[in-house]
Amino acid sequence: MDPQExxxxxxxxxxxxxxxxxxxxxxxILTALDSLTFLRQQDYLRALSLARNKLHRLKQELLVLxxxxxx
Numbered sequence: 001m002d003p004q005e006x007x008x009x010x011x012x013x014x015x016x017x018x019x020x021x022x023x024x025x026x027x028x029i030l031t032a033l034d035s036l037t038f039l040r041q042q043d044y045l046r047a048l049s050l051a052r053n054k055l056h057r058l059k060q061e062l063l064v065l066x067x068x069x070x071x
Contacts, residue, residue: 008070016065019058026055 001009030051038044064071 009068012065012068012070015070016062019062019065023055023058023062026051026058030055 030048033044033048033051036044038047061071
Protein backbone atom coordinates (compact mmCIF):
# COMPACT_ATOMS: atom_id res chain seq x y z
CA MET A 1 0.00 0.00 0.00
CA ASP A 2 1.48 3.31 -1.02
CA PRO A 3 1.65 6.24 1.42
CA GLN A 4 -1.17 8.14 -0.27
CA GLU A 5 -3.51 5.14 -0.04
CA UNK A 6 -2.55 4.54 3.60
CA UNK A 7 -3.23 8.19 4.44
CA UNK A 8 -6.65 7.95 2.77
CA UNK A 9 -7.50 4.81 4.74
CA UNK A 10 -6.48 6.53 7.98
CA UNK A 11 -8.70 9.52 7.18
CA UNK A 12 -11.61 7.19 6.42
CA UNK A 13 -11.07 5.30 9.69
CA UNK A 14 -10.94 8.52 11.76
CA UNK A 15 -14.04 9.90 10.07
CA UNK A 16 -15.88 6.60 10.56
CA UNK A 17 -15.13 6.69 14.31
CA UNK A 18 -16.39 10.26 14.52
CA UNK A 19 -19.58 9.49 12.58
CA UNK A 20 -20.27 6.47 14.81
CA UNK A 21 -19.87 8.69 17.89
CA UNK A 22 -22.20 11.31 16.38
CA UNK A 23 -24.79 8.62 15.59
CA UNK A 24 -24.74 7.57 19.24
CA UNK A 25 -25.22 11.17 20.34
CA UNK A 26 -28.17 11.65 17.97
CA UNK A 27 -29.81 8.47 19.22
CA UNK A 28 -29.40 9.76 22.78
CA ILE A 29 -30.98 13.07 21.77
CA LEU A 30 -33.93 11.25 20.20
CA THR A 31 -34.43 9.25 23.38
CA ALA A 32 -34.23 12.40 25.51
CA LEU A 33 -36.80 14.21 23.36
CA ASP A 34 -39.47 11.75 24.46
CA SER A 35 -39.04 12.74 28.10
CA LEU A 36 -38.96 16.50 27.50
CA THR A 37 -42.01 18.72 27.82
CA PHE A 38 -42.61 21.21 25.05
CA LEU A 39 -45.01 24.12 25.27
CA ARG A 40 -46.17 23.58 21.72
CA GLN A 41 -46.57 20.37 19.76
CA GLN A 42 -45.04 22.14 16.78
CA ASP A 43 -41.77 22.69 18.67
CA TYR A 44 -41.59 19.01 19.60
CA LEU A 45 -42.24 17.87 16.04
CA ARG A 46 -39.61 20.26 14.66
CA ALA A 47 -36.97 19.08 17.15
CA LEU A 48 -37.85 15.47 16.42
CA SER A 49 -37.66 16.02 12.68
CA LEU A 50 -34.28 17.75 12.90
CA ALA A 51 -32.82 14.98 15.03
CA ARG A 52 -34.16 12.21 12.78
CA ASN A 53 -32.89 13.94 9.63
CA LYS A 54 -29.41 14.39 11.09
CA LEU A 55 -29.36 10.75 12.22
CA HIS A 56 -30.38 9.64 8.72
CA ARG A 57 -27.63 11.75 7.09
CA LEU A 58 -25.03 10.35 9.49
CA LYS A 59 -26.09 6.78 8.78
CA GLN A 60 -25.87 7.44 5.05
CA GLU A 61 -22.38 8.88 5.48
CA LEU A 62 -21.35 5.83 7.51
CA LEU A 63 -22.48 3.56 4.67
CA VAL A 64 -20.32 5.54 2.24
CA LEU A 65 -17.34 5.40 4.60
CA UNK A 66 -17.74 1.65 5.05
CA UNK A 67 -17.53 1.25 1.28
CA UNK A 68 -14.11 2.91 1.46
CA UNK A 69 -14.92 6.37 0.12
CA UNK A 70 -14.90 9.87 1.56
CA UNK A 71 -17.63 12.41 0.90
